Amino acid sequence: MIDLAFFLKENSSFIYHLREYLEVYGYSEDLDRRLSEFLADEHESLDTWSRISNKMATTSHQIKAYSNINWKEERFWDNIKFIDKSDLRNDYDQFLNSEFDIEKLWVRPTTGSTGEPVDILYSPEFYREVQYLSIHKLIAVAGISQPECESSALCISLHDRVTLEDIVWINIVSPEKLVLRMIFDKNDTASSEKLFRLLDKYQPKVLTLKPNILEAILRHLEQSPSLKLSFFPAIISSGAFLSEELKKAAQEKLNTKIYNAYGLSEFGLIGIECSLQNGLHIYEKDVVLEILIDGKLYNEGIGELVISSAKNMAMPLLRYKTGDIVNLTSEKCSCGRQGLRLMNVYGRILTTILNNKGFAFNSLEFEVLIDLWNLKDFRITHLKHDQILFEVEPLDSISFDEKELMKGLEKYIQSKLKHNLFLEIKILKFSKNLLPCERYISKVKNQ
Numbered sequence: 526m527i528d529l530a531f532f533l534k535e536n537s538s539f540i541y542h543l544r545e546y547l548e549v550y551g552y553s554e555d556l557d558r559r560l561s562e563f564l565a566d567e568h569e570s571l572d573t574w575s576r577i578s579n580k581m582a583t584t585s586h587q588i589k590a591y592s593n594i595n596w597k598e599e600r601f602w603d604n605i606k607f608i609d610k611s612d613l614r615n616d617y618d619q620f621l622n623s624e625f626d627i628e629k630l631w632v633r634p635t636t637g638s639t640g641e642p643v644d645i646l647y648s649p650e651f652y653r654e655v656q657y658l659s660i661h662k663l664i665a666v667a668g669i670s671q672p673e674c675e676s677s678a679l680c681i682s683l684h685d686r687v688t689l690e691d692i693v694w695i696n697i698v699s700p701e702k703l704v705l706r707m708i709f710d711k712n713d714t715a716s717s718e719k720l721f722r723l724l725d726k727y728q729p730k731v732l733t734l735k736p737n738i739l740e741a742i743l744r745h746l747e748q749s750p751s752l753k754l755s756f757f758p759a760i761i762s763s764g765a766f767l768s769e770e771l772k773k774a775a776q777e778k779l780n781t782k783i784y785n786a787y788g789l790s791e792f793g794l795i796g797i798e799c800s801l802q803n804g805l806h807i808y809e810k811d812v813v814l815e816i817l818i819d820g821k822l823y824n825e826g827i828g829e830l831v832i833s834s835a836k837n838m839a840m841p842l843l844r845y846k847t848g849d850i851v852n853l854t855s856e857k858c859s860c861g862r863q864g865l866r867l868m869n870v871y872g873r874i875l876t877t878i879l880n881n882k883g884f885a886f887n888s889l890e891f892e893v894l895i896d897l898w899n900l901k902d903f904r905i906t907h908l909k910h911d912q913i914l915f916e917v918e919p920l921d922s923i924s925f926d927e928k929e930l931m932k933g934l935e936k937y938i939q940s941k942l943k944h945n946l947f948l949e950i951k952i953l954k955f956s957k958n959l960l961p962c963e964r965y966i967s968k969v970k971n972q
């Protein structure tokens with residue numbers, strides 16, 4: 526059993542939400558049951574539209590956006606309109622299910638990399654799923670084995686939003702273990718020192734992070750010879766595209782295995798890599814994935830991922846354009862599991878910036894720049910066919926050097942574009958609310 530009081534005394538940056546624990550504690554058996562069902566069911570292929578319609582039929586009259594849909598109609602899904610993050614931003618209320626008491630819902634903001642974050646409201650059931658079950662699903666599908674000695678933590682998950690706090694949870698899905706969320710400052714080697722201390726002491730089964738944090742850990746190891754590495758758990762990477770180079774370098778240096786996962790704040794966990802690491806298995810039962818190519822929807826292929834999910838009944842989102850370009854296939858994996866697999870998540874692509882050779886910009890690749898220029902957040906908007914708006918929020922506006930950022934951007938874009946394309950880039954510095962306050966313009970011509 527974990528001594529939480531002792532943990533909090535030893536790790537004073539962490540906070541603990543007793544109220545949350547009391548609220549979810551009564552559901553531990555339910556979560557255990559759902560996990561067993563998930564594990565037993567994992568080879569089944571899924572007919573998901575009918576699951577969605579079963580759920581939506583009884584409640585959709587309470588959700589403005591879907592009140593007109595006749596769920597009994599054949600091919601009812603043809604009547605579901607596309608939505609994207611801008612719809613959430615502009616008319617948020619139309620997706621809320623009035624059956625739920627808004628005061629009792631949980632809130633998760635979306636990431637800021639595609640614009641101003643939007644708060645997604647989670648039903649209590651969906652919150653428990655995301656916060657307490659997802660990690661067990663990831664570990665099971667990836668086939669991550671127990672560390673040799675008895676550990677007191679299940680998972681440490683790293684976040685780079687320095688405005689958030691370190692939190693400790695007790696994961697009520699048996700066996701009861703700590704789940705830690707540590708805020709990781711990519712520009713401070715002290716973050717890696719703190720992480721390594723926690724890893725050593727609590728020996729978690731997995732560490733979850735985004736690729737840019739992984740990169741920062743490797744950088745810190747190089748910069749600070751005093752950093753000693755003794756125990757490193759399996760890593761689950763999500764939130765952005767993980768390049769093969771980074772994966773390989775990190776696996777070697779940290780002497781561990783790295784698995785990919787795909788999820789969004791809007792939907793929770795979507796895809797998990799199995800031990801063969803050949804694509805991400807889609808397991809989520811009440812989720813339909815479609816691929817949008819040139820305005821038409823397909824069941825598989827390479828294009829923009831469109832997600833429909835009735836898992837979060839407080840705010841179900843159907844036909845939601847993720848902006849992520851992926852490769853989805855129904856080809857069977859050698860591990861024996863059936864169903865769809867995400868073979869590649871290329872990241873968020875500004876689809877209209879394509880040249881005749883098919884090159885497209887992937888804004889998630891710009892995360893590299895975030896680390897180099899001390900940025901808190903950024904936003905990329907495609908304004909015209911030859912114009913990109915790059916808005917940045919510096920972590921610390923005093924030491925922020927926009928000339929250096931411009932130079933870096935120009936160099937980066939030139940290295941990416943092998944053909945003639947004239948781009949205009951505007952850099953805005955925006956305040957907390959992502960409101961532009963200053964403007965810089967630069968032009969980049971690529972030969």
Ligand SMILES: [Zn+2]
Nearest residue numbers: 799801858860
């Ligand atoms: Zn597999």
